[in-house]
Amino acid sequence: VNTRGKHPDLIVQQQHPFNAEPTLTQLLQAPTTPNDLFFARNHAPVPAVDVDSYRLSVTGLVEKPLELSLDDVYRLPKTTVTATLQCAGNRRKAVFAYKHVVGEVPWGDQAISNAVWGGVRLSAVLERAGVLEGAQHVACLGLDELGQGDKRFNFGGSIPLKKARCEEVLLAYEMNGAPLLPLHGFPLRLVAPGYIGARSVKWLVQICVQQTPSSNHYQARAYKLFAPHIDAKTVDWDKGLMLGEMSVNSSICVPEEGETLASGKLEIKGYAITGGDRTVERVEVSLDGGLRWVEARLSRVEPFAWCFWTVRLDLEPGTHCVVARAWDSAANTQPEDLAKIWNFKGYMNNAWPRVAFDVGPAVRADKRPG
Ligand SMILES: Nc1nc2c(c(=O)[nH]1)N[C@H]1C(S)=C(S)[C@@H](COP(=O)(O)O)O[C@H]1N2
Numbered sequence: 001v002n003t004r005g006k007h008p009d010l011i012v013q014q015q016h017p018f019n020a021e022p023t024l025t026q027l028l029q030a031p032t033t034p035n036d037l038f039f040a041r042n043h044a045p046v047p048a049v050d051v052d053s054y055r056l057s058v059t060g061l062v063e064k065p066l067e068l069s070l071d072d073v074y075r076l077p078k079t080t081v082t083a084t085l086q087c088a089g090n091r092r093k094a095v096f097a098y099k100h101v102v103g104e105v106p107w108g109d110q111a112i113s114n115a116v117w118g119g120v121r122l123s124a125v126l127e128r129a130g131v132l133e134g135a136q137h138v139a140c141l142g143l144d145e146l147g148q149g150d151k152r153f154n155f156g157g158s159i160p161l162k163k164a165r166c167e168e169v170l171l172a173y174e175m176n177g178a179p180l181l182p183l184h185g186f187p188l189r190l191v192a193p194g195y196i197g198a199r200s201v202k203w204l205v206q207i208c209v210q211q212t213p214s215s216n217h218y219q220a221r222a223y224k225l226f227a228p229h230i231d232a233k234t235v236d237w238d239k240g241l242m243l244g245e246m247s248v249n250s251s252i253c254v255p256e257e258g259e260t261l262a263s264g265k266l267e268i269k270g271y272a273i274t275g276g277d278r279t280v281e282r283v284e285v286s287l288d289g290g291l292r293w294v295e296a297r298l299s300r301v302e303p304f305a306w307c308f309w310t311v312r313l314d315l316e317p318g319t320h321c322v323v324a325r326a327w328d329s330a331a332n333t334q335p336e337d338l339a340k341i342w343n344f345k346g347y348m349n350n351a352w353p354r355v356a357f358d359v360g361p362a363v364r365a366d367k368r369p370g
């Protein structure tokens with residue numbers, strides 16, 4: 001695990017537990033993020049798993065509780081799904097810049113990555129167990145332990161049963177054709193496409209079908225959204241909006257803040273993503289604070305995955321400020337002002353990304369290198 005911190009293009013936010021994101025430049029290299037550059041978000045040390053004694057239990061509101069070995073899982077029909085995971089804390093650095101948040105990882109725009117996941121459908125396992133009437137949520141538990149002394153507990157979270165039955169939700173044991181790395185949940189993790197990353201529980205050990213959402217700390221307290229005037233002292237945890245589906249979001253990755261570009265045709269690039277089973281429909285940029293917008297060209301758009309966007313522009317020498325916004329298939333778009341969605345946990349920042357950059361004087365053709 002620690003050797004991953006040595007990858008030159010990985011920004012390590014925290015060594016223990018290990019939290020890291022690729023550089024902006026690396027993020028846009030390929031639509032599928034290489035496994036060794038995939039962002040890592042851990043709340044506790046990576047648990048060691050004994051594959052022989054490992055069992056996944058399926059309990060709760062089911063006709064027939066199951067105890068599945070890894071071989072039992074491997075025997076089920078295998079399928080692959082392309083899905084982008086995004087942490088609810090993605091783009092928190094901008095939230096900090098506006099107003100500081102205490103004790104949270106200061107993610108840049110790279111707490112997001114895309115992979116082709118291989119595994120079995122959660123629905124196949126639920127069918128084998130037989131879901132009983134009254135069931136509405138599927139709660140997952142990981143093997144990693146948090147807390148101290150007799151207050152120890154495992155990481156967990158839940159998704160609605162309706163989502164759990166969708167064909168895109170996987171119990172994944174492969175990532176981009178390779179066995180899942182310990183850092184990303186070996187031997188088995190949930191992949192809940194369209195939902196915040198926290199719901200894709202790693203080192204999965206238990207699936208519980210139940211009437212209510214998970215009572216785990218990371219569902220019942222953390223990963224909730226509060227209004228800007230609420231803080232850690234005034235918060236009533238029961239009142240927060242429990243996060244599930246991702247909202248529509250985008251990032252400007254090229255140019256980077258403060259960069260100087262040669263005048264002439266230049267490119268502005270980034271990614272866009274949305275949640276649920278919605279798709280990104282349009283991305284646009286503005287150089288005048290949002291009065292006039294230029295539509296970007298999108299890479300292939302598919303549900304559950306980000307898309308990359310590009311705008312080619314001819315800009316005059318001087319300082320420019322570019323903002324962007326994405327629109328999805330439900331006509332949702334991003335809010336302009338971070339202040340209005342600021343929350344003390346720094347979640348779900350999908351305010352317009354803003355990048356200030358300089359365009360230098362034109363480089364004369366005869367002075368151009370090469
Ligand atoms: N068991 C377990 N699962 C977990 C976590 C964790 O700390 N423990 N972190 C969650 C969060 S907050 C995110 S954003 C994703 C990140 O997945 P990755 O580390 O593979 O990128 O895993 C989720 N699953």
Ligand SMILES: [Mo]
Pocket residue numbers: 041086087088089197198
């Ligand atoms: Mo996360």
